[in-house]
Amino acid sequence: MKILVCITHVPDxxxxxNFKDNNTRFDTTGVxxxxxxxxxxxxxxxxxxxxxxxxxxxxxxVGPADTEPTIRKALAIGADDAIRVNAEPTDSFFxxxxxxxxxxxxxxxxxxxxxxxxxxxxxxxxxxxxxMLGIPSVSPVMxxxxxxxxxxxxxxxxxxxxxxxxNLPFVAGCQEPIAEWKIPNMRGIMSARxxxxxxxxxxxxxxxxxxxxxxxxxxxxxxKMIPADNVPELVNLLKNEARVL
Amino acid sequence: xxxxVFVESAEGKIKKTSLEAVAxxxxxxxxVTAIALGAxxxxxxxxxxxxxxxxxxxxxxxxxxxxxxxxxxxxxxKALQDENADVLVLANSSLGTPVAAxxxxxxxxxLATNVVSLPETASGFVVKKSIYTGKAFSFVExxxxxxxxxxxxxxxxxxxVGGAAQVTPYTVQLPDAxxxxxxxxxxxxxxxxxxxxxxxxxxxxxxxxxPEHWGMLEGLAKTLHAATGCSxxxxxxxxxxxxxxxxxxxVKVAPQLYIAVGISGAIQHLAGVNSSKCIVxxxxxxxxxxxxxxxxxxxxxxxxxxxxxxxxxxxAK
Numbered sequence: 001m002k003i004l005v006c007i008t009h010v011p012d013x014x015x016x017x018n019f020k021d022n023n024t025r026f027d028t029t030g031v032x033x034x035x036x037x038x039x040x041x042x043x044x045x046x047x048x049x050x051x052x053x054x055x056x057x058x059x060x061x062v063g064p065a066d067t068e069p070t071i072r073k074a075l076a077i078g079a080d081d082a083i084r085v086n087a088e089p090t091d092s093f094f095x096x097x098x099x100x101x102x103x104x105x106x107x108x109x110x111x112x113x114x115x116x117x118x119x120x121x122x123x124x125x126x127x128x129x130x131x132m133l134g135i136p137s138v139s140p141v142m143x144x145x146x147x148x149x150x151x152x153x154x155x156x157x158x159x160x161x162x163x164x165x166x167n168l169p170f171v172a173g174c175q176e177p178i179a180e181w182k183i184p185n186m187r188g189i190m191s192a193r194x195x196x197x198x199x200x201x202x203x204x205x206x207x208x209x210x211x212x213x214x215x216x217x218x219x220x221x222x223x224k225m226i227p228a229d230n231v232p233e234l235v236n237l238l239k240n241e242a243r244v245l
Numbered sequence: 246x247x248x249x250v251f252v253e254s255a256e257g258k259i260k261k262t263s264l265e266a267v268a269x270x271x272x273x274x275x276x277v278t279a280i281a282l283g284a285x286x287x288x289x290x291x292x293x294x295x296x297x298x299x300x301x302x303x304x305x306x307x308x309x310x311x312x313x314x315x316x317x318x319x320x321x322x323k324a325l326q327d328e329n330a331d332v333l334v335l336a337n338s339s340l341g342t343p344v345a346a347x348x349x350x351x352x353x354x355x356l357a358t359n360v361v362s363l364p365e366t367a368s369g370f371v372v373k374k375s376i377y378t379g380k381a382f383s384f385v386e387x388x389x390x391x392x393x394x395x396x397x398x399x400x401x402x403x404x405x406v407g408g409a410a411q412v413t414p415y416t417v418q419l420p421d422a423x424x425x426x427x428x429x430x431x432x433x434x435x436x437x438x439x440x441x442x443x444x445x446x447x448x449x450x451x452x453x454x455x456p457e458h459w460g461m462l463e464g465l466a467k468t469l470h471a472a473t474g475c476s477x478x479x480x481x482x483x484x485x486x487x488x489x490x491x492x493x494x495x496v497k498v499a500p501q502l503y504i505a506v507g508i509s510g511a512i513q514h515l516a517g518v519n520s521s522k523c524i525v526x527x528x529x530x531x532x533x534x535x536x537x538x539x540x541x542x543x544x545x546x547x548x549x550x551x552x553x554x555x556x557x558x559x560x561a562k
Binding site: 011014017019037038093118119120121122123125126127130131132136138139142152156157159160161162164166167170175177207209210212214215217220221223225231232235236238242244245 | 315318338339342343345351353356357358371378379380381382383384386387426428430434437439440442488493494538539540542543544545553557558
């Protein structure tokens with residue numbers, strides 16, 4: 001069993017978002033970067049499968065050199081080796097093209113990633129990779145159990161769940177509660193330093209999508225407090241001031 | 246050049262977000278051809294004319310009654326060709342978004358999801374997208390001739406612009422290979438307002454003290470015709486199902502009104518609600534960070550305030 005886990009290197013969920021250079025670039029000042037939380041679930045499930053029934057787990061990230069600490073963390077959690085595609089992950093189609101390239105070459109049985117990155121939130125890379133490879137893709141997957149050459153999945157849909165069956169290989173975009181996040185232990189951290197991390201140059205992929213600039217939402221006005229003994233006043237304000245009732 | 250719009254239905258009704266997609270395409274300058282897959286009510290499809298669809302294709306093959314993504318993408322790729330359309334518009338959803346991705350990859354289209362407003366076409370074709378889980382926006386140029394646009398809720402205003410649309414049956418060959426993913430069963434809340442679609446959401450947090458107290462929130466939700474949501478700890482503890490979890494790693498909502506009861510307002514929860522038009526926070530802790538993100542707040546005991554609020558809403562109706 002060979003598993004490819006694609007991870008993103010994204011600002012911590014508590015980060016304050018700011019832009020610089022006339023709102024054309026993300027301002028990394030004071031921002032801590034982490035493995036995308038959804039990707040972390042995908043990685044944890046891959047490691048569980050490896051521990052339960054044996055597998056090799058390869059991590060792939062599309063990013064410049066400063067994503068390497070994030071990749072090393074994935075190796076510390078238990079992945080066996082890693083590939084870094086040396087490029088800015090500018091858009092979904094570009095990233096998916098890089099993943100598809102390595103997925104094809106690597107002959108993976110399972111390609112896991114998060115349901116979406118928490119920076120651009122597009123939530124489409126798994127589907128594009130599936131289309132490029134001509135294999136099924138399922139997202140967001142909350143449960144993934146392997147049964148020989150088949151897998152049983154649960155996928156979240158609006159207001160409920162779908163239970164699916166699909167043959168390997170396939171692509172899954174993962175989310176909780178597919179597995180518990182894993183925290184690297186000291187032995188993992190030590191061994192991660194010497195695990196192979198291959199750096200490769202990207203293939204060209206023209207997506208016809210270009211981010212021109214960023215914008216922050218307008219600041220929120222001050223909260224209006226209503227005394228607890230005057231609840232009808234809240235209803236009045238919602239109806240006549242906010243006009244949402 | 247016609248614009249193709251993929252519409253979804255839930256419990257026999259076209260989803261509101263799909264109506265918004267039709268309205269969006271109409272506002273782009275249409276002509277708009279809508280397409281529905283699987284079982285759908287004819288009257289509901291004709292009704293799409295009201296929002297600007299001139300023509301509605303109905304691919305009613307029963308194999309499409311289940312939302313199989315690869316098969317849906319196949320139908321839409323063919324429909325784009327047959328209609329000679331360059332642009333596909335649809336609503337972001339657990340079905341729409343992956344279908345959009347596959348159609349874009351197949352046709353070489355520029356793709357944008359989470360789009361929140363109509364395109365700027367003064368120079369090029371630029372759409373505004375929600376990014377960083379609602380904490381920012383980006384302006385993205387889509388330069389390929391073919392484009393696929395997936396809309397976030399409230400991207401277009403619903404206005405009645407026409408009468409009944411003409412509904413035409415539509416057939417596509419569907420090889421078995423498209424059905425590699427088998428849907429064995431599904432669980433779906435029925436008769437309730439779906440959280441991602443709801444105009445009003447009533448959400449509870451740890452301050453509700455236990456699942457046995459949810460009846461009170463459900464009562465309020467029913468009075469408001471609202472969906473119920475919850476914070477991450479509440480779904481983690483199993484008080485409520487995961488599909489009700491609102492936040493960074495759960496459902497992102499964009500209702501007119503979001504009422505948070507006993508939720509402190511961690512930044513991860515705020516990430517799921519920051520597209521709401523109006524936020525009401527009820528919490529016994531005056532220092533709860535959620536008040537800073539709220540429009541209206543009440544400091545007090547939820548168990549006293551919720552029944553009063555429910556009564557006051559009934560009285561105001």
